[in-house]
Amino acid sequence: MTSFEQVIDRRNTRSVKWDLMETIYGIEDASDILPMWVADMDFAAPQAVIDALEERLKHPIFGYSYMCEGCKTAVQNWLYKRHGWQTQTDWMLFHHGVVPAIATVIETFTQKGDRILISSPVYPPFFSIPEKQGRQVVENFLIEKNGTYEFNFRSFEDQLSQGVKLFILCNPHNPGGMVWSKEILAEIVRLCAKYNTLILSDEIHSDLVFAPHQHIPLVSVANGEENRIITCVAPTKTFNLAGVQAAVMIATDEEKREKLKENALAHGQMELSPFAATALSAAYEHGEAWLEELLSVLSSHMDYVISEITNAIPSIKITKPNGTYLLWIDTRDTGLSENEIMNLLLTKGKLALEPGSKYGKAGTGFFRMNIACPREVLEDGVARFIKALT
Structure with missing residues (x-):
């Protein structure tokens, strides 16, 4: 069995x-x-993750921990091998989950009353988190055709033109299961650049893609607009580790990373647990x-x-x-x-x-x-x- x-x-x-x-x-x-x-x-x-956690438990002290360079390299190597995305380890900031990371990005880069664009139907926190923070959620309704979804770029651009501060992308899409094409992703970046809109790309499902489909990181089609994008990834959905709580925010722009660090300090956000670091590294290195x-x-x-x-x-x-x-x-x-x-x-x-x-x-x-x-x-x-x- x-x-x-x-x-x-x-x-x-x-x-x-x-x-x-x-x-x-x-x-x-x-x-x-x-x-x-x-x-x-x-x-x-x-089993590699379970073995690594059991080995860590042999050391009886569970004090303050940090995400070492080896943890970052494990993420870096995985993203390149699986998705062809060459990242740098200093682009990475760790968080306790993609959902908390989304909340952090919203709080850091938008103000109360700002318009935040989402494409629905979509994962419920895309609605609830901005609303709880006093932001205005704007829905761009995806076009459903025979069980698949397409972007309505006419209405998408119209909504962006009315002053959207942040667009939250779900790629691959939850709940529809769409893996967005290079052409669609490039058009999203082009329009957001045209209207100076920041993009948060939730790519937590990126490893769970069936051939011949291939996940395309949004940054890889950014065409010079990489600094407009903050990407969230995690091993938790891929390897069934949600309770371990580990995620990565990847931002090529140093100024945005510094703002995210300031937000973490303002909330007293600690580094991830020794178990999160152990599980993340083992999953990406041996999973x-x-x-x-x-x-x-x-x-x-x-x-x-x-x-x-x-x-x-x-x-x-x-x-x-x-x-x-x-x-x-x-x-x-x-x-x-x-x-x-x-x-x-x-x-x-x-x-x-x-x-x-x-x-x-x-x-x-x-x-x-x-x-x-x-x-x-x-x-x-x-x-x-x-x-x-x-």
């Missing part, structure tokens, strides 16, 4: 995914409900073979889910994404409302998915399913879905 086939009981481990469903879904008892919602995997982390096997498993899983559900329920449409381990399920032709489907999933199917409206009004009619689990669990989840809606 491979590590991707092993079913691991995660209940009573303080797991948000497994132990907080009563709170998240407002139900009294979720003990018989299968969670396929939040984006963490039910696979064990790479590639594990990732290649994972990608094969995820691709096969997606093919299975799409075939089973669409054959059983022809009114449902699912397009295989270019990347991520998330399926974006189109239920608009079922004749059922989002609330009706959610109720059927929870009460009849005993299955927890995420409603598309969570990703903005453009997501209404869709549901997001996390398929990163052992095949045995996946087949159970598919059976529950079909049971709920037939």
